Amino acid sequence: MMSRQFSLLWLSAPCQDLQQPRHPSCMTTTDRHIIILGRTNMRAVDIIIKKRDGRQLSREEIRFFIRGFTEGTVSDYQASAWAMAVLLKGMNDRETTDLALAMAESGEVLDLSGIVDIALDKHSTGGVGDKTTLVVEPVVSACGLRIGKISGRGLGFSGGTLDKMESIAGYRTDLTKEEFLNQLQELGLVLTGQTGDLAPADGKLYALRDVTGTIDSLPLIASSIMSKKIAAGAQRIVLDVKVGVGAFMKTVSEARALAKIMIKIAKLAGRQAVALLSDMNQPLGYAVGNALEVKEAIDTLHGGGPEDFREHCLQVASQLVLLGEGAATLAEARKCAATVLKDGSAFDRFRSLVKAQGGDVSYVDQPNKLPKAELIETVPSPRSAYLKRVDAKEVGESSVQLGAGREKKGEAIDHAVGIVVHHKVGDRIEKGEPLFTLHANEKSKLELARERVLTAHGWSAKKVKPLSLFYGVVK
Ligand code: URA
Numbered sequence: 001m002m003s004r005q006f007s008l009l010w011l012s013a014p015c016q017d018l019q020q021p022r023h024p025s026c027m028t029t030t031d032r033h034i035i036i037l038g039r040t041n042m043r044a045v046d047i048i049i050k051k052r053d054g055r056q057l058s059r060e061e062i063r064f065f066i067r068g069f070t071e072g073t074v075s076d077y078q079a080s081a082w083a084m085a086v087l088l089k090g091m092n093d094r095e096t097t098d099l100a101l102a103m104a105e106s107g108e109v110l111d112l113s114g115i116v117d118i119a120l121d122k123h124s125t126g127g128v129g130d131k132t133t134l135v136v137e138p139v140v141s142a143c144g145l146r147i148g149k150i151s152g153r154g155l156g157f158s159g160g161t162l163d164k165m166e167s168i169a170g171y172r173t174d175l176t177k178e179e180f181l182n183q184l185q186e187l188g189l190v191l192t193g194q195t196g197d198l199a200p201a202d203g204k205l206y207a208l209r210d211v212t213g214t215i216d217s218l219p220l221i222a223s224s225i226m227s228k229k230i231a232a233g234a235q236r237i238v239l240d241v242k243v244g245v246g247a248f249m250k251t252v253s254e255a256r257a258l259a260k261i262m263i264k265i266a267k268l269a270g271r272q273a274v275a276l277l278s279d280m281n282q283p284l285g286y287a288v289g290n291a292l293e294v295k296e297a298i299d300t301l302h303g304g305g306p307e308d309f310r311e312h313c314l315q316v317a318s319q320l321v322l323l324g325e326g327a328a329t330l331a332e333a334r335k336c337a338a339t340v341l342k343d344g345s346a347f348d349r350f351r352s353l354v355k356a357q358g359g360d361v362s363y364v365d366q367p368n369k370l371p372k373a374e375l376i377e378t379v380p381s382p383r384s385a386y387l388k389r390v391d392a393k394e395v396g397e398s399s400v401q402l403g404a405g406r407e408k409k410g411e412a413i414d415h416a417v418g419i420v421v422h423h424k425v426g427d428r429i430e431k432g433e434p435l436f437t438l439h440a441n442e443k444s445k446l447e448l449a450r451e452r453v454l455t456a457h458g459w460s461a462k463k464v465k466p467l468s469l470f471y472g473v474v475k
Pocket residue numbers: 125126206215220221222224225
Protein backbone atom coordinates (compact mmCIF):
# COMPACT_ATOMS: atom_id res chain seq x y z
CA MET A 1 0.00 0.00 0.00
CA MET A 2 1.39 3.41 -0.94
CA SER A 3 0.31 6.44 1.03
CA ARG A 4 -0.14 9.97 -0.24
CA GLN A 5 2.07 11.14 2.62
CA PHE A 6 5.01 9.12 1.28
CA SER A 7 4.51 10.41 -2.25
CA LEU A 8 4.59 13.99 -1.08
CA LEU A 9 7.56 13.36 1.16
CA TRP A 10 9.44 11.91 -1.78
CA LEU A 11 8.68 14.96 -3.83
CA SER A 12 10.76 17.04 -1.47
CA ALA A 13 13.77 15.14 -2.85
CA PRO A 14 16.13 17.06 -5.08
CA CYS A 15 16.66 17.35 -8.78
CA GLN A 16 20.40 16.85 -9.02
CA ASP A 17 21.71 17.55 -5.56
CA LEU A 18 19.88 14.86 -3.64
CA GLN A 19 20.31 16.76 -0.39
CA GLN A 20 18.44 19.86 -1.55
CA PRO A 21 14.68 20.41 -1.74
CA ARG A 22 13.31 19.63 -5.15
CA HIS A 23 12.11 22.61 -7.13
CA PRO A 24 8.86 22.11 -9.11
CA SER A 25 10.81 22.77 -12.31
CA CYS A 26 12.84 19.60 -11.81
CA MET A 27 9.86 17.32 -11.29
CA THR A 28 9.35 14.60 -13.84
CA THR A 29 6.00 13.70 -15.37
CA THR A 30 5.92 10.74 -13.00
CA ASP A 31 6.42 13.06 -10.03
CA ARG A 32 3.48 15.19 -11.12
CA HIS A 33 1.32 12.11 -11.56
CA ILE A 34 2.24 11.09 -8.03
CA ILE A 35 1.01 14.45 -6.74
CA ILE A 36 -2.20 14.20 -8.69
CA LEU A 37 -2.96 10.54 -8.01
CA GLY A 38 -1.38 10.24 -4.58
CA ARG A 39 0.03 6.90 -5.92
CA THR A 40 -2.02 4.55 -3.81
CA ASN A 41 -1.59 1.52 -6.06
CA MET A 42 2.09 0.53 -5.77
CA ARG A 43 2.61 -3.09 -4.67
CA ALA A 44 5.75 -4.87 -3.53
CA VAL A 45 5.01 -7.89 -5.73
CA ASP A 46 4.93 -5.73 -8.88
CA ILE A 47 8.31 -4.26 -7.98
CA ILE A 48 9.75 -7.77 -7.48
CA ILE A 49 8.32 -8.90 -10.84
CA LYS A 50 9.63 -5.82 -12.60
CA LYS A 51 13.17 -6.48 -11.37
CA ARG A 52 12.81 -10.24 -11.98
CA ASP A 53 12.05 -9.39 -15.61
CA GLY A 54 15.18 -7.27 -15.81
CA ARG A 55 13.53 -3.85 -15.94
CA GLN A 56 14.73 -0.70 -14.22
CA LEU A 57 13.01 0.36 -11.02
CA SER A 58 12.05 3.99 -10.62
CA ARG A 59 13.21 6.04 -7.67
CA GLU A 60 9.67 5.99 -6.28
CA GLU A 61 9.48 2.20 -6.49
CA ILE A 62 12.81 1.77 -4.69
CA ARG A 63 11.82 4.20 -1.96
CA PHE A 64 8.40 2.60 -1.61
CA PHE A 65 9.94 -0.87 -1.28
CA ILE A 66 12.63 0.15 1.25
CA ARG A 67 10.23 2.18 3.32
CA GLY A 68 7.74 -0.70 3.39
CA PHE A 69 10.49 -3.16 4.32
CA THR A 70 11.68 -0.89 7.18
CA GLU A 71 8.15 -0.50 8.52
CA GLY A 72 7.24 -4.17 8.06
CA THR A 73 4.57 -3.80 5.35
CA VAL A 74 6.97 -5.46 2.89
CA SER A 75 7.74 -8.91 4.30
CA ASP A 76 11.12 -10.59 4.72
CA TYR A 77 10.25 -13.16 2.03
CA GLN A 78 9.37 -10.41 -0.43
CA ALA A 79 12.62 -8.56 0.36
CA SER A 80 14.56 -11.83 -0.09
CA ALA A 81 12.96 -12.48 -3.48
CA TRP A 82 13.65 -8.90 -4.50
CA ALA A 83 17.31 -9.10 -3.38
CA MET A 84 17.73 -12.27 -5.47
CA ALA A 85 16.17 -10.51 -8.47
CA VAL A 86 18.62 -7.62 -8.00
CA LEU A 87 21.53 -10.07 -7.72
CA LEU A 88 20.51 -11.84 -10.95
CA LYS A 89 19.39 -8.85 -13.04
CA GLY A 90 21.57 -6.06 -11.61
CA MET A 91 20.85 -2.37 -11.18
CA ASN A 92 22.13 0.63 -13.05
CA ASP A 93 24.03 3.43 -11.28
CA ARG A 94 20.92 5.54 -10.79
CA GLU A 95 18.97 2.69 -9.20
CA THR A 96 21.94 1.80 -6.97
CA THR A 97 22.24 5.41 -5.81
CA ASP A 98 18.51 5.61 -5.14
CA LEU A 99 18.76 2.42 -3.11
CA ALA A 100 21.69 3.77 -1.04
CA LEU A 101 19.82 7.00 -0.31
CA ALA A 102 16.56 5.23 0.49
CA MET A 103 18.39 3.00 3.01
CA ALA A 104 20.33 5.96 4.47
CA GLU A 105 17.05 7.83 4.96
CA SER A 106 15.33 4.82 6.54
CA GLY A 107 16.64 6.08 9.92
CA GLU A 108 18.51 8.94 11.43
CA VAL A 109 21.08 10.82 9.31
CA LEU A 110 23.81 12.35 11.54
CA ASP A 111 24.84 15.92 10.95
CA LEU A 112 28.37 16.57 12.23
CA SER A 113 28.68 20.04 10.70
CA GLY A 114 28.58 21.85 14.07
CA ILE A 115 31.53 19.79 15.34
CA VAL A 116 33.88 19.20 12.43
CA ASP A 117 34.71 21.32 9.41
CA ILE A 118 34.92 18.23 7.23
CA ALA A 119 33.39 14.94 8.41
CA LEU A 120 35.95 12.28 7.45
CA ASP A 121 35.46 8.55 7.28
CA LYS A 122 37.14 5.44 5.94
CA HIS A 123 35.67 2.11 5.02
CA SER A 124 37.22 -1.23 4.20
CA THR A 125 35.17 -3.69 2.21
CA GLY A 126 36.45 -6.35 4.62
CA GLY A 127 39.44 -8.61 4.83
CA VAL A 128 41.71 -10.88 6.83
CA GLY A 129 44.17 -9.26 9.25
CA ASP A 130 42.72 -5.85 8.43
CA LYS A 131 43.39 -3.80 11.57
CA THR A 132 43.96 -0.61 9.55
CA THR A 133 41.45 1.58 11.42
CA LEU A 134 43.29 1.03 14.72
CA VAL A 135 46.34 2.74 13.26
CA VAL A 136 44.87 5.12 10.68
CA GLU A 137 42.38 6.90 12.96
CA PRO A 138 45.03 7.90 15.55
CA VAL A 139 47.41 8.92 12.75
CA VAL A 140 44.81 11.20 11.18
CA SER A 141 44.02 12.63 14.60
CA ALA A 142 47.72 13.22 15.35
CA CYS A 143 47.92 15.08 12.02
CA GLY A 144 45.42 17.56 13.46
CA LEU A 145 42.08 16.38 12.05
CA ARG A 146 38.98 15.31 13.93
CA ILE A 147 37.64 11.91 13.06
CA GLY A 148 34.75 9.91 14.50
CA LYS A 149 34.21 6.46 13.10
CA ILE A 150 31.36 4.03 13.38
CA SER A 151 32.69 0.53 12.78
CA GLY A 152 31.26 -2.96 12.53
CA ARG A 153 31.78 -6.47 13.80
CA GLY A 154 33.32 -9.37 11.93
CA LEU A 155 31.14 -11.67 9.94
CA GLY A 156 32.33 -14.86 8.24
CA PHE A 157 36.06 -14.94 7.52
CA SER A 158 36.39 -11.16 7.53
CA GLY A 159 37.27 -9.55 10.88
CA GLY A 160 35.61 -6.54 12.51
CA THR A 161 37.14 -3.50 14.20
CA LEU A 162 34.77 -3.55 17.19
CA ASP A 163 35.68 -7.14 18.05
CA LYS A 164 39.37 -6.23 17.95
CA MET A 165 38.94 -3.18 20.21
CA GLU A 166 36.94 -5.23 22.71
CA SER A 167 40.11 -7.28 23.36
CA ILE A 168 41.03 -4.30 25.55
CA ALA A 169 39.26 -4.73 28.91
CA GLY A 170 36.54 -2.15 29.48
CA TYR A 171 36.64 -0.58 26.01
CA ARG A 172 33.14 0.57 25.14
CA THR A 173 31.86 0.18 21.59
CA ASP A 174 28.30 1.19 22.47
CA LEU A 175 28.56 4.97 22.88
CA THR A 176 25.27 6.83 22.69
CA LYS A 177 24.82 9.46 20.02
CA GLU A 178 25.40 12.18 22.66
CA GLU A 179 28.58 10.49 23.90
CA PHE A 180 29.78 10.13 20.31
CA LEU A 181 29.21 13.81 19.58
CA ASN A 182 30.74 15.00 22.89
CA GLN A 183 33.87 12.89 22.45
CA LEU A 184 34.26 14.05 18.86
CA GLN A 185 34.01 17.64 20.10
CA GLU A 186 36.36 17.23 23.06
CA LEU A 187 38.91 14.59 22.05
CA GLY A 188 38.47 14.83 18.28
CA LEU A 189 38.66 11.03 18.02
CA VAL A 190 35.96 8.34 18.38
CA LEU A 191 35.79 4.66 17.42
CA THR A 192 32.52 3.01 18.32
CA GLY A 193 29.64 0.85 17.04
CA GLN A 194 26.48 1.93 15.31
CA THR A 195 24.62 4.58 17.32
CA GLY A 196 20.84 4.56 17.51
CA ASP A 197 18.98 4.16 14.33
CA LEU A 198 21.46 4.48 11.45
CA ALA A 199 20.33 2.93 8.14
CA PRO A 200 18.03 0.33 9.78
CA ALA A 201 16.87 -0.88 6.35
CA ASP A 202 20.43 -1.91 5.57
CA GLY A 203 20.77 -3.80 8.85
CA LYS A 204 17.58 -5.74 8.12
CA LEU A 205 18.41 -6.37 4.49
CA TYR A 206 22.01 -7.41 5.24
CA ALA A 207 20.75 -10.03 7.72
CA LEU A 208 18.45 -11.46 5.03
CA ARG A 209 21.12 -11.35 2.34
CA ASP A 210 23.47 -13.23 4.62
CA VAL A 211 21.13 -16.25 4.72
CA THR A 212 19.66 -16.10 1.20
CA GLY A 213 22.81 -16.19 -0.92
CA THR A 214 22.44 -12.55 -1.95
CA ILE A 215 25.58 -10.97 -0.51
CA ASP A 216 27.64 -11.11 -3.72
CA SER A 217 25.84 -8.42 -5.67
CA LEU A 218 27.68 -5.28 -6.69
CA PRO A 219 24.67 -2.90 -6.40
CA LEU A 220 23.64 -4.43 -3.07
CA ILE A 221 27.17 -4.19 -1.62
CA ALA A 222 27.73 -0.64 -2.91
CA SER A 223 24.38 0.66 -1.64
CA SER A 224 24.79 -1.14 1.70
CA ILE A 225 28.20 0.41 2.39
CA MET A 226 27.32 3.89 1.17
CA SER A 227 23.97 4.04 3.00
CA LYS A 228 25.85 3.63 6.31
CA LYS A 229 28.50 6.19 5.41
CA ILE A 230 25.87 8.75 4.38
CA ALA A 231 23.75 8.08 7.49
CA ALA A 232 26.83 8.47 9.71
CA GLY A 233 27.29 11.99 8.35
CA ALA A 234 30.49 11.33 6.36
CA GLN A 235 31.30 14.04 3.85
CA ARG A 236 34.65 12.79 2.57
CA ILE A 237 35.37 9.11 2.52
CA VAL A 238 38.39 6.93 1.76
CA LEU A 239 37.22 3.54 0.52
CA ASP A 240 39.63 0.64 0.93
CA VAL A 241 38.31 -1.80 -1.67
CA LYS A 242 39.89 -5.21 -1.19
CA VAL A 243 40.71 -7.47 -4.13
CA GLY A 244 41.53 -11.16 -4.12
CA VAL A 245 40.64 -14.57 -2.72
CA GLY A 246 39.96 -13.12 0.74
CA ALA A 247 37.68 -10.33 -0.54
CA PHE A 248 34.17 -9.96 -1.97
CA MET A 249 35.72 -8.73 -5.20
CA LYS A 250 37.98 -11.39 -6.70
CA THR A 251 39.39 -9.38 -9.61
CA VAL A 252 40.74 -5.87 -10.04
CA SER A 253 38.06 -5.10 -12.63
CA GLU A 254 35.25 -6.10 -10.22
CA ALA A 255 36.85 -4.03 -7.45
CA ARG A 256 37.21 -1.05 -9.80
CA ALA A 257 33.54 -1.33 -10.76
CA LEU A 258 32.53 -1.39 -7.08
CA ALA A 259 34.79 1.58 -6.35
CA LYS A 260 33.36 3.57 -9.26
CA ILE A 261 29.75 3.06 -8.25
CA MET A 262 30.46 3.96 -4.61
CA ILE A 263 32.25 7.14 -5.71
CA LYS A 264 29.28 7.99 -7.94
CA ILE A 265 26.84 7.45 -5.06
CA ALA A 266 28.97 9.76 -2.90
CA LYS A 267 28.92 12.43 -5.61
CA LEU A 268 25.17 12.22 -6.15
CA ALA A 269 24.67 12.50 -2.38
CA GLY A 270 26.83 15.64 -2.26
CA ARG A 271 29.81 13.81 -0.67
CA GLN A 272 33.29 13.00 -1.96
CA ALA A 273 35.06 9.65 -2.02
CA VAL A 274 38.39 8.22 -3.14
CA ALA A 275 39.00 4.48 -3.42
CA LEU A 276 42.21 2.50 -3.01
CA LEU A 277 42.18 -0.96 -4.56
CA SER A 278 44.26 -3.09 -2.20
CA ASP A 279 45.40 -6.70 -2.11
CA MET A 280 43.53 -9.33 -0.10
CA ASN A 281 45.04 -12.50 -1.55
CA GLN A 282 47.19 -12.95 1.55
CA PRO A 283 46.49 -11.61 5.08
CA LEU A 284 47.37 -7.97 5.73
CA GLY A 285 50.32 -7.92 8.14
CA TYR A 286 50.99 -11.18 9.97
CA ALA A 287 48.39 -11.37 12.76
CA VAL A 288 44.84 -12.68 12.27
CA GLY A 289 42.61 -12.77 15.37
CA ASN A 290 41.42 -10.02 17.67
CA ALA A 291 43.96 -9.54 20.49
CA LEU A 292 46.80 -10.62 18.18
CA GLU A 293 45.81 -7.88 15.74
CA VAL A 294 45.56 -5.25 18.48
CA LYS A 295 49.11 -6.11 19.51
CA GLU A 296 50.30 -5.78 15.89
CA ALA A 297 48.51 -2.43 15.57
CA ILE A 298 50.20 -1.20 18.77
CA ASP A 299 53.61 -2.30 17.41
CA THR A 300 52.85 -0.30 14.27
CA LEU A 301 51.79 2.74 16.31
CA HIS A 302 55.23 2.54 17.94
CA GLY A 303 56.84 2.88 14.51
CA GLY A 304 57.37 -0.87 13.96
CA GLY A 305 54.95 -3.54 12.76
CA PRO A 306 54.95 -5.55 9.53
CA GLU A 307 56.21 -3.65 6.51
CA ASP A 308 53.16 -4.30 4.29
CA PHE A 309 50.71 -3.27 7.01
CA ARG A 310 52.67 -0.12 7.84
CA GLU A 311 52.77 0.90 4.18
CA HIS A 312 49.05 0.16 3.81
CA CYS A 313 48.25 2.39 6.80
CA LEU A 314 50.48 5.18 5.51
CA GLN A 315 48.70 5.20 2.14
CA VAL A 316 45.17 5.11 3.60
CA ALA A 317 46.02 7.76 6.22
CA SER A 318 47.65 10.03 3.60
CA GLN A 319 44.50 9.98 1.47
CA LEU A 320 42.39 10.84 4.53
CA VAL A 321 44.67 13.68 5.63
CA LEU A 322 44.59 15.09 2.09
CA LEU A 323 40.78 14.78 1.81
CA GLY A 324 40.40 16.41 5.23
CA GLU A 325 42.58 19.32 4.07
CA GLY A 326 45.19 18.60 6.71
CA ALA A 327 47.84 18.84 3.98
CA ALA A 328 48.14 20.52 0.60
CA THR A 329 49.54 17.52 -1.26
CA LEU A 330 49.57 13.75 -0.91
CA ALA A 331 53.34 13.85 -0.29
CA GLU A 332 52.86 16.33 2.55
CA ALA A 333 50.07 14.20 4.02
CA ARG A 334 52.30 11.12 3.92
CA LYS A 335 55.12 13.00 5.58
CA CYS A 336 52.83 13.88 8.47
CA ALA A 337 51.55 10.29 8.76
CA ALA A 338 55.10 8.90 8.83
CA THR A 339 56.22 11.50 11.39
CA VAL A 340 53.39 10.85 13.86
CA LEU A 341 54.07 7.10 13.71
CA LYS A 342 57.75 7.69 14.41
CA ASP A 343 57.49 10.35 17.14
CA GLY A 344 54.87 8.52 19.21
CA SER A 345 52.07 11.06 18.81
CA ALA A 346 49.81 8.60 16.94
CA PHE A 347 50.32 6.08 19.76
CA ASP A 348 49.42 8.79 22.31
CA ARG A 349 46.19 9.46 20.41
CA PHE A 350 45.33 5.75 20.45
CA ARG A 351 45.97 5.66 24.20
CA SER A 352 43.71 8.70 24.73
CA LEU A 353 41.01 7.05 22.61
CA VAL A 354 41.11 3.86 24.69
CA LYS A 355 40.99 5.88 27.93
CA ALA A 356 38.10 8.06 26.75
CA GLN A 357 36.02 4.98 25.91
CA GLY A 358 36.59 3.29 29.27
CA GLY A 359 39.35 0.91 28.19
CA ASP A 360 42.15 -0.18 30.53
CA VAL A 361 45.19 1.68 29.14
CA SER A 362 47.58 -0.74 30.85
CA TYR A 363 46.61 -3.16 28.01
CA VAL A 364 47.92 -0.60 25.54
CA ASP A 365 51.06 0.14 27.54
CA GLN A 366 51.80 -3.55 28.16
CA PRO A 367 50.20 -5.52 25.29
CA ASN A 368 51.21 -8.79 26.98
CA LYS A 369 48.17 -8.14 29.23
CA LEU A 370 45.86 -8.69 26.22
CA PRO A 371 43.90 -11.99 26.26
CA LYS A 372 46.23 -14.95 25.65
CA ALA A 373 45.37 -18.42 24.38
CA GLU A 374 46.30 -21.50 26.41
CA LEU A 375 47.72 -23.47 23.50
CA ILE A 376 50.37 -21.78 21.38
CA GLU A 377 52.05 -23.89 18.70
CA THR A 378 54.51 -22.84 16.02
CA VAL A 379 54.32 -25.02 12.91
CA PRO A 380 57.55 -25.47 10.91
CA SER A 381 57.81 -25.27 7.15
CA PRO A 382 57.47 -28.74 5.57
CA ARG A 383 59.87 -27.86 2.72
CA SER A 384 62.54 -25.56 1.38
CA ALA A 385 60.97 -23.46 -1.37
CA TYR A 386 59.54 -20.08 -2.37
CA LEU A 387 56.15 -19.17 -0.98
CA LYS A 388 53.60 -18.84 -3.81
CA ARG A 389 50.36 -18.53 -1.84
CA VAL A 390 49.11 -17.70 1.68
CA ASP A 391 45.38 -17.99 1.03
CA ALA A 392 43.73 -15.16 2.97
CA LYS A 393 40.28 -16.79 2.93
CA GLU A 394 41.57 -20.10 4.26
CA VAL A 395 43.58 -18.37 6.99
CA GLY A 396 40.55 -16.22 7.86
CA GLU A 397 38.23 -19.22 8.00
CA SER A 398 40.71 -21.17 10.12
CA SER A 399 40.80 -18.25 12.54
CA VAL A 400 36.97 -18.29 12.70
CA GLN A 401 37.07 -22.05 13.41
CA LEU A 402 39.50 -21.42 16.27
CA GLY A 403 36.80 -19.12 17.70
CA ALA A 404 38.06 -15.66 16.67
CA GLY A 405 35.03 -14.91 14.46
CA ARG A 406 31.40 -15.79 14.11
CA GLU A 407 29.44 -17.76 11.55
CA LYS A 408 26.19 -16.07 12.60
CA LYS A 409 25.41 -12.56 13.82
CA GLY A 410 25.44 -12.22 17.61
CA GLU A 411 27.62 -15.28 18.36
CA ALA A 412 30.21 -14.97 21.15
CA ILE A 413 33.87 -14.88 20.10
CA ASP A 414 37.20 -15.70 21.74
CA HIS A 415 39.46 -12.64 21.65
CA ALA A 416 42.62 -14.61 22.44
CA VAL A 417 42.73 -17.08 19.57
CA GLY A 418 44.00 -16.71 16.01
CA ILE A 419 46.93 -17.25 13.70
CA VAL A 420 50.19 -15.45 13.11
CA VAL A 421 51.65 -16.22 9.70
CA HIS A 422 55.39 -15.66 9.52
CA HIS A 423 55.90 -15.14 5.79
CA LYS A 424 54.64 -13.31 2.72
CA VAL A 425 54.26 -14.50 -0.86
CA GLY A 426 57.69 -14.36 -2.53
CA ASP A 427 59.66 -15.28 0.63
CA ARG A 428 62.26 -18.04 0.42
CA ILE A 429 61.77 -20.43 3.33
CA GLU A 430 63.93 -23.31 4.51
CA LYS A 431 62.48 -26.58 5.78
CA GLY A 432 61.95 -26.45 9.56
CA GLU A 433 61.78 -22.63 9.76
CA PRO A 434 58.69 -21.32 11.59
CA LEU A 435 55.84 -21.04 9.07
CA PHE A 436 52.93 -19.94 11.28
CA THR A 437 51.87 -19.92 14.92
CA LEU A 438 48.47 -21.07 16.13
CA HIS A 439 46.83 -19.59 19.23
CA ALA A 440 44.01 -21.87 20.40
CA ASN A 441 41.98 -22.72 23.45
CA GLU A 442 40.85 -26.19 22.31
CA LYS A 443 43.14 -28.99 21.16
CA SER A 444 40.73 -30.38 18.54
CA LYS A 445 40.36 -26.94 16.97
CA LEU A 446 44.12 -26.44 16.96
CA GLU A 447 44.59 -29.72 15.10
CA LEU A 448 42.02 -28.80 12.44
CA ALA A 449 43.57 -25.35 12.01
CA ARG A 450 47.08 -26.83 11.69
CA GLU A 451 46.07 -28.87 8.63
CA ARG A 452 44.02 -26.12 7.07
CA VAL A 453 46.63 -23.38 7.46
CA LEU A 454 49.35 -25.73 6.16
CA THR A 455 47.34 -26.30 2.96
CA ALA A 456 46.65 -22.55 2.72
CA HIS A 457 50.38 -22.19 1.97
CA GLY A 458 51.41 -22.90 -1.63
CA TRP A 459 55.00 -23.53 -2.85
CA SER A 460 57.22 -23.08 -5.85
CA ALA A 461 60.73 -24.28 -6.61
CA LYS A 462 61.25 -21.15 -8.73
CA LYS A 463 61.49 -17.54 -7.49
CA VAL A 464 58.08 -15.90 -6.94
CA LYS A 465 57.30 -12.18 -7.28
CA PRO A 466 55.91 -10.56 -4.10
CA LEU A 467 52.26 -9.49 -4.41
CA SER A 468 51.43 -5.84 -5.04
CA LEU A 469 49.98 -4.02 -2.07
CA PHE A 470 47.76 -1.79 -4.22
CA TYR A 471 46.21 -2.08 -7.67
CA GLY A 472 45.29 1.53 -8.18
CA VAL A 473 43.44 4.59 -6.91
CA VAL A 474 39.98 5.48 -8.22
CA LYS A 475 38.67 9.05 -7.88
N1 URA B 1 29.90 -4.58 3.76
C1 URA B 1 28.69 -3.99 3.92
O1 URA B 1 28.53 -3.11 4.75
N2 URA B 1 27.68 -4.42 3.14
C2 URA B 1 27.80 -5.37 2.21
O2 URA B 1 26.85 -5.68 1.54
C3 URA B 1 29.07 -5.97 2.07
C4 URA B 1 30.10 -5.55 2.84
